[in-house]
Amino acid sequence: MSSSLERAVGRLALWAALLAAAVPAAAKVSFTGYGSFNFTADANLRVFAPPAVLGGLPDGTHRARGFSTEAVGLFAATPVGEDADFLMDVAYRGIGGTVRELRIQYAYLDAALPGGLRLQAGKVTLPLGYYNTRRFYPFRRVELSAPLFHSALLGLPIADTGGVLSWRTGLGDLDFDARLFGVNGYGSVPSSTASFRSAALPGGLAMSNNLGSSNSNRDVAVGGQAALSRNTVWEYGVSFYRGAWDRSGERLFQILGSHLHWAPGRFDVLAEFLRLDVRGDQGMLSAFGRGDWRTHGGFLSVSGPAGSVTGRPLSAYARGELYDSGAADGSGGHELVRSAAAGLSLRVNDWITWKGEYLWVDYRVPAVSAKTLQLMGYTLTTGLVVTF
Amino acid sequence: MLWTPAWTAAEVDLLVEARPGLSTAGLGLGGADGVRLRAFDAGELSDPIVSGRLSARLQASDGVVAVGYETASWVARELEGGRVHFVGGVSRLSGAALKARGWSGELSFPAGAFLDLARREGWRRVGVLLAAGYEGAEAALRAAAAARGLSVEVRTVSSRRDIPKAAQDLAGRCSALWVLGDPLLTRGAGFDYLVELSLSRRLPLLAPEPGMVDGGAFAAWEPDQEEAAARGAALSKGLSGEGWPASGVRFGSVAGRLRVNEVLRRRWAGGGG
Numbered sequence: 001m002s003s004s005l006e007r008a009v010g011r012l013a014l015w016a017a018l019l020a021a022a023v024p025a026a027a028k029v030s031f032t033g034y035g036s037f038n039f040t041a042d043a044n045l046r047v048f049a050p051p052a053v054l055g056g057l058p059d060g061t062h063r064a065r066g067f068s069t070e071a072v073g074l075f076a077a078t079p080v081g082e083d084a085d086f087l088m089d090v091a092y093r094g095i096g097g098t099v100r101e102l103r104i105q106y107a108y109l110d111a112a113l114p115g116g117l118r119l120q121a122g123k124v125t126l127p128l129g130y131y132n133t134r135r136f137y138p139f140r141r142v143e144l145s146a147p148l149f150h151s152a153l154l155g156l157p158i159a160d161t162g163g164v165l166s167w168r169t170g171l172g173d174l175d176f177d178a179r180l181f182g183v184n185g186y187g188s189v190p191s192s193t194a195s196f197r198s199a200a201l202p203g204g205l206a207m208s209n210n211l212g213s214s215n216s217n218r219d220v221a222v223g224g225q226a227a228l229s230r231n232t233v234w235e236y237g238v239s240f241y242r243g244a245w246d247r248s249g250e251r252l253f254q255i256l257g258s259h260l261h262w263a264p265g266r267f268d269v270l271a272e273f274l275r276l277d278v279r280g281d282q283g284m285l286s287a288f289g290r291g292d293w294r295t296h297g298g299f300l301s302v303s304g305p306a307g308s309v310t311g312r313p314l315s316a317y318a319r320g321e322l323y324d325s326g327a328a329d330g331s332g333g334h335e336l337v338r339s340a341a342a343g344l345s346l347r348v349n350d351w352i353t354w355k356g357e358y359l360w361v362d363y364r365v366p367a368v369s370a371k372t373l374q375l376m377g378y379t380l381t382t383g384l385v386v387t388f
Numbered sequence: 389m390l391w392t393p394a395w396t397a398a399e400v401d402l403l404v405e406a407r408p409g410l411s412t413a414g415l416g417l418g419g420a421d422g423v424r425l426r427a428f429d430a431g432e433l434s435d436p437i438v439s440g441r442l443s444a445r446l447q448a449s450d451g452v453v454a455v456g457y458e459t460a461s462w463v464a465r466e467l468e469g470g471r472v473h474f475v476g477g478v479s480r481l482s483g484a485a486l487k488a489r490g491w492s493g494e495l496s497f498p499a500g501a502f503l504d505l506a507r508r509e510g511w512r513r514v515g516v517l518l519a520a521g522y523e524g525a526e527a528a529l530r531a532a533a534a535a536r537g538l539s540v541e542v543r544t545v546s547s548r549r550d551i552p553k554a555a556q557d558l559a560g561r562c563s564a565l566w567v568l569g570d571p572l573l574t575r576g577a578g579f580d581y582l583v584e585l586s587l588s589r590r591l592p593l594l595a596p597e598p599g600m601v602d603g604g605a606f607a608a609w610e611p612d613q614e615e616a617a618a619r620g621a622a623l624s625k626g627l628s629g630e631g632w633p634a635s636g637v638r639f640g641s642v643a644g645r646l647r648v649n650e651v652l653r654r655r656w657a658g659g660g661g
Contacts, residue, residue: 028447032436077441085441106389140435204623215527232429348571 029078036070038383041143046376050200051369061377070138070383072341073105113165120164121336127166127179127225128239129272130228132158142268142303142317144357148339149274149297149323155208158387160184162220177227177237185243186253195283196245196253199367204283210245219244220302223255228356234354235261251280252343266305273298287366288325289332297323297337306344315345325365333366355383392463392569399424400624401449404617405456410582415621423624430458439466446470451627455620456613457597460493471632475620476611478637479569479596483521484546492633494640495525495596496567496616497609499532502594505646506538511592513539515558517582519570520546523636532639542563551578559591564606568593569637576598590656598647606652 040272043064073091080086087107108122125133131150135141136157150156162183169176187210189195198204221243229235241255254277260271276295278284284289299321308318318341325335343357367373399422404410406427417423426445432438443466446452454463460477468490474481478493486493506514516529524544533540541562543554551573558565565586567573569592573582574596583604586593592606601608619642627633 028438028444030444030447032440032443034436075437077437077444081443085439085444087441089437137437163450388432 002222029076031074033074033235034137034139034385034387034388036071036383036385038068038144038381040066040068040260041380041382042143042383043377045361045375047124049373050371054384069100075102078206080109081111082255084109086110092357105157107262116167118166121162122167122182123159123161124183125159126165126181126212126223126241126253127164128158128223128241129257129274130237130261130270131272132156132236135270138355138385139353139387142315142345142355143319143341144343144345144381145301145341145359146357147301147319147321148361149299149321149337152186153206153323153337154274155206155211158211160211160221161213165274171228173230175229177229178224179226180222180224182220182222183243184212184215185219185241186245187212187216188245188247189283192283194246196251196278196281198283199287199365199373202281205365207327217244217249219245219249233263234332235259241376245278246280251278253278268301268303270301271298273384276325277328286334288327289337290327290329293325294328295323295325295335297321303345309346312349315347316343317345318342333372335365336363338362351387353385355385357383399449399455400451400627401446402425402620402624403428403446403454403459404620405430405450405458405613407613410617415617417625418426421625425547425621428459429652433458433462443467453624453627455616457496463589469515473627473633475623475624476640476642477576480571482570482572483519483523483637484639485521487521487635490635493637494619494642495637496640497644498598498641499525499529499639500536501609501644501646503532503536503538505559505648506595507536509564510537511563513541513562514564514566514594515562516540516542516569516579517551517554517558517565517573518542518544519572520544522568522637524638525568527556528639533574539593545572547607548572548578551581555582555585559585559589559631560611562591564592567596569596573595579603587652592652599648601649605649607646607648609644610647611640611642615643636645 031035048059052098071091071093073089076085076088081328083188086106088111090102091105092102093100093135096321106123106125107123108120113119127133140218146156155356159314160183162181164179164181166179172244189198189201189204190209191201192198196210197207203209215317221241223241223315225237225239227235227237237259239257243253244279245251245253256275259272274295274297278293281293282291285291294382299319301319305315307316308314320340321337323337339359339361341357348354348356358378358380362376364374401424403426405428415425417425423495428440428442435439446467447470449470452463453473453475454477455475456462457477460474460480463472464481472491474493476494476496479495483497514533518526524542530540541558543558545551545554555565565582567582572578580595585591586606587604594624595605595608598608598610
């Protein structure tokens with residue numbers, strides 16, 4: 001076990017003990033958790049980029065093989081009222097492309113309010129799309145990996161400090177859910193207050209680094225989701241986010257998304273579409289030629305039964321994604337994210353799942369001096385997901 | 389206030405597997421009867437976030453009434469103490485664990501369900517294999533048999549090592565072998581041994597769960613799920629604020645039907661091997 005993982009496990013245990021000690025004797029704290037571990041049998045990636053972006057890493061073809069701890073998380077839940085719970089997820093993982101570290105994924109009070117409302121207050125996972133709240137954890141999805149744009153660039157999970165108000169009502173056979181949130185919101189890239197993203201800075205392309213522990217301006221980001229569903233068979237929803245990312249509170253970042261989930265029998269289909277709007281981003285001037293830029297794209301994931309192995313159910317899945325980012329007026333260069341994945345998932349029992357996946361990626365973005373940063377290749381990975 | 393931080397009234401949590409049509413109103417539960425319905429999707433309970441949250445709630449409950457087999461398995465795994473009464477799924481639990489935790493439960497079938505079958509089939513003496521902790525059902529079992537003009541032979545086992553001798557003894561003296569529950573007898577090597585014995589001696593094995601018929605048992609009871617939920621609700625209303633049933637296992641009263649292994653029945657009736 002690596003020393004950083006050892007320290008993380010030690011801190012997880014300390015968190016658990018502190019939480020158990022802090023809760024009144026009448027309340028009970030329940031601890032559950034998960035671990036996700038991968039073995040990359042082969043990674044063949046070609047990286048081409050200006051030296052300033054690579055930060056010392058040589059360009060060319062990179063081959064890799066090895067084990068990794070994807071994530072280890074501890075969930076705590078305790079009732080704190082008649083219809084109120086406090087929930088926490090402390091996890092050792094990386095968000096997007098960040099270095100793995102121990103972090104609080106979420107920690108919030110979930111309470112019923114009059115009028116059929118529910119309030120989540122604290123550090124909450126934002127109701128944006130379907131994947132972010134219901135497929136983020138490896139034990140909640142068939143696939144081994146998450147869509148590349150969401151995991152590496154947007155940053156999964158999208159969680160922030162604030163509050164979410166939820167309301168559900170029945171419409172005949174259907175259910176309607178409405179959620180509104182107010183949070184600190186995305187800020188600038190950590191190393192520059194004038195840039196939301198930057199192709200010239202190591203790690204500057206990932207938006208996941210822009211969610212910090214405090215508000216970067218006086219603006220409270222708002223958003224919400226409206227979804228129509230029928231039991232667990234299908235759900236259609238739209239989501240939005242709107243907040244200023246810069247210190248002066250004048251440059252906007254907006255997300256508009258829609259999702260469709262359909263689960264006929266033992267098959268599962270999920271499609272998500274996304275549009276991002278960013279204003280005044282100096283960091284992407286060299287890439288797009290403009291500070292105002294947009295992203296359009298989406299992914300489609302399909303899974304279904306694929307027989308059994310020694311009586312245990314086997315599932316197969318396939319996923320494709322395509323995202324295109326560029327100047328809002330259509331001029332300049334484009335950032336392109338394409339990936340395709342296919343794999344199998346074997347559910348050994350309620351607690352152990354083995355997965356295997358082939359992932360192909362093609363990412364390119366105009367970087368500095370009109371040179372393009374390009375990452376292309378494939379990985380072949382097996383994974384173990386354990387819950388407890 | 390937005391919420392009340394302290395517990396208000398004694399409440400019983402009724403834990404039932406979700407299905408279309410299941411509702412508080414449908415079960416005759418209102419707001420003032422001190423019963424909270426918790427319906428869950430069995431597949432969800434393997435999700436550690438959902439399981440942990442439900443477990444935290446139930447650990448702090450005044451009492452839990454768990455209806456059904458999957459519910460019983462989850463409760464046995466996740467809850468450590470408190471007051472729990474099982475409706476229908478108690479056969480999933482070990483008698484030793486029931487005794488140690490002071491829990492109680494009703495089997496998913498009445499004593500007469502299998503004894504009526506025995507009478508129809510002409511089995512005059514039925515062997516009953518009990519796991520330690522299930523002795524509470526013995527008196528009712530003997531009374532039901534006597535009322536039908538049948539006799540029962542009971543052997544109690546405490547460990548896997550006890551099973552062969554006890555089962556062989558009953559096989560030599562009885563026309564059918566009946567298992568009430570406990571993973572010692574209904575799972576793994578114990579159940580496999582009993583099925584093997586049943587098939588080799590053509591000794592009908594009567595089992596507590598319908599899925600065991602697919603595993604080689606001759607017959608099992610398939611409870612009516614709606615009836616079981618209604619029974620759980622009625623019981624919960626009675627338990628709320630009152631004393632709980634004494635620890636142990638007793639026969640249930642939920643309607644249902646016998647599921648018979650027709651392949652075995654035809655084979656044995658026809659004299660085939």
